[in-house]
Amino acid sequence: MDGKFISFEGPDGAGKTSVIRQIQEELEQQLGEEELMYIREPGGSRISEEIRQLLFDNKNTDMDPRTEALLFAASRRQLVVSEIIPGLKAGKVILCDRYIDSSIAYQGAGRGLGEREIWTINQFAIDGLMPDLTIYLDIESELGLTRIAKHRSNQVNRLDREKLAFHQTVRQSYLRLQQRYPERIKLIDASQPLPAVINDVKATIHDRFSELF
Numbered sequence: 132m133d134g135k136f137i138s139f140e141g142p143d144g145a146g147k148t149s150v151i152r153q154i155q156e157e158l159e160q161q162l163g164e165e166e167l168m169y170i171r172e173p174g175g176s177r178i179s180e181e182i183r184q185l186l187f188d189n190k191n192t193d194m195d196p197r198t199e200a201l202l203f204a205a206s207r208r209q210l211v212v213s214e215i216i217p218g219l220k221a222g223k224v225i226l227c228d229r230y231i232d233s234s235i236a237y238q239g240a241g242r243g244l245g246e247r248e249i250w251t252i253n254q255f256a257i258d259g260l261m262p263d264l265t266i267y268l269d270i271e272s273e274l275g276l277t278r279i280a281k282h283r284s285n286q287v288n289r290l291d292r293e294k295l296a297f298h299q300t301v302r303q304s305y306l307r308l309q310q311r312y313p314e315r316i317k318l319i320d321a322s323q324p325l326p327a328v329i330n331d332v333k334a335t336i337h338d339r340f341s342e343l344f
Contacts, residue, residue, distance in 0.1 A: 151228055171227070
C-alpha cells in the first residue's frame with residue numbers, strides 16, 4: 132500500500148483536535164483534499180460511528196469494562212476495513228485521531244484489563260495494520276483536565292468524568308508505550324503554546340516523511 136498512516140494520541144486535554152485540525156489544513160494546501168484523509172476513533176465510518184454513540188453515551192455508566200474494550204476493537208476493525216485500507220491503497224495520507232494505543236492506555240491500563248490482553252484483542256481487530264508514525268501529545272493529567280473544564284465543558288463525555296487517578300494511569304501507560312516503541316511513537320510536549328506544539332508536530336512528520344511540510 133502506497134499511502135501514509137499517521138495516528139495522533141494523547142491523554143484527555145492534550146489538544147489533539149486543535150493540532151490535527153491545523154495539520155490537516157496545511158497538508159490539504161500542500162497535497163490537495165483528495166490526497167488526504169482525516170478519521171477519528173472511535174468512529175470514522177457509518178457502523179463505527181454508531182458504536183461510538185454507545186461508548187460515549189452518558190446513560191451507559193454501567194457499561195462493563197470488557198464490553199467497552201470489545202466495542203472499541205469492533206469499531207476499529209470496521210474503520211480499518213471501510214476506510215483505512217482503501218485509503219492506503221489509494222496512496223492517501225491518513226490522519227487518524229486515536230488508534231490502538233488509546234485502547235491499551237485507557238482500557239488496558241486505565242480500566243485495569245491488562246495492556247497485553249488489550250493488545251491481543253486489537254491485533255485480531257487490526258490484523259497487523261499499525262501506523263507508520265504515531266504523534267503522542269503528552270501533558271500532565273492535572274493540566275489536561277483543567278483544559279477540559281475550561282474549554283469544552285459542554286462536550287464532556289463519560290470518560291472525561293473519570294477521576295484524576297484514572298487519567299494519571301492512562302498517561303503512564305502512554306509513556307511506557309512511547310519508551311517501548313520509540314521509532315514509531317514520537318513524544319511532543321503538549322503543555323507548550325499551541326503554535327509551538329504544531330511546529331514540533333510538523334517537524335516530526337517531516338523527519339519521517341521528507342516530502343511532507
